[in-house]
Amino acid sequence: DGGITQSPKYLFRKEGQNVTLSCEQNLNHDAMYWYRQDPGQGLRLIYYSQIVNDFQKGDIAEGYSVSREKKESFPLTVTSAQKNPTAFYLCASSMGQGVRETQYFGPGTRLLVL
Amino acid sequence: KQEVTQIPAALSVPEGENLVLNCSFTDSAIYNLQWFRQDPGKGLTSLLLIQSSQREQTSGRLNASLDKSSGRSTLYIAASQPGDSATYLCAVRPKTSYDKVIFGPGTSLSVIP
Numbered sequence: 001d002g003g004i005t006q007s008p009k010y011l012f013r014k015e016g017q018n019v020t021l022s023c024e025q026n027l028n029h030d031a032m033y034w035y036r037q038d039p040g041q042g043l044r045l046i047y048y049s050q051i052v053n054d055f056q057k058g059d060i061a062e063g064y065s066v067s068r069e070k071k072e073s074f075p076l077t078v079t080s081a082q083k084n085p086t087a088f089y090l091c092a093s094s095m096g097q098g099v100r101e102t103q104y105f106g107p108g109t110r111l112l113v114l
Numbered sequence: 115k116q117e118v119t120q121i122p123a124a125l126s127v128p129e130g131e132n133l134v135l136n137c138s139f140t141d142s143a144i145y146n147l148q149w150f151r152q153d154p155g156k157g158l159t160s161l162l163l164i165q166s167s168q169r170e171q172t173s174g175r176l177n178a179s180l181d182k183s184s185g186r187s188t189l190y191i192a193a194s195q196p197g198d199s200a201t202y203l204c205a206v207r208p209k210t211s212y213d214k215v216i217f218g219p220g221t222s223l224s225v226i227p
Contacts, residue, residue, distance in 0.1 A: 004157075006157075031213075033215075035217075040123075040219060041219055042118065042203065042205075042216075042217035042218050042219045042220065043203075043205075043217040045214055045215070048213050048214075050213065056213065058214065059214070088155075090157055090158065092158075098145055099145045099146050099165035099166055099167065100146070100163070100165065101145070101146070101207065102148065102160060102163050103148065103158075103160065103205070103215060104160060105150075105157040105158040105159070105160075106157050107156055107157045108155070108156065108157045110155070
């Protein structure tokens with residue numbers, strides 16, 4: 001089955017700790033995205049990547065880092081510099097161009113601070 | 115700056131009713147608008163994509179319309195079922211910042227049996 005997988009489903013972070021969220025897709029999509037979702041708010045873009053070995057900051061990149069070494073994988077690291085990391089994190093990929101570009105989402109990872 | 119709003123924030127209807135969810139955006143310069151469904155604690159599922167040149171799209175009991183000039187889109191759900199209970203989000207892809215899709219906060223729908 002083609003799709004996007006995220007792991008783990010739940011992640012607990014201690015003060016001062018860096019944690020990494022995994023995102024893998026087998027849809028052969030070029031573009032991948034990381035979003036943060038807080039209760040009652042829309043999704044906010046953290047980072048995105050249109051091609052391997054290239055990525056761009058979104059609207060709330062501070063305290064986060066990413067890599068894109070393979071087309072299928074786009075891991076997100078939440079660093080100790082992110083002071084309010086508790087949220088639901090969603091990974092997405094997209095296909096198509098221009099008016100036809102459609103986003104597809106993974107199941108999400110919920111990050112909690114101990 | 116593009117902003118997307120959805121009213122109401124929550125909606126409760128009896129089973130079998132037809133209903134309309136609203137999405138408004140401030141800048142009509144968009145490539146497309148996409149409607150998603152999100153179940154509690156889950157990712158987003160794409161429902162319909164309307165390209166900027168289109169006025170509506172249909173899938174089963176769902177019909178989405180787009181009026182760019184007024185900055186509005188509606189999602190019509192016919193003959194609602196308890197399984198339709200979820201949060202529905204709309205998102206626009208702006209022409210001014212292609213990679214940065216802007217999401218609305220969502221409407222939480224409850225269909226009461």
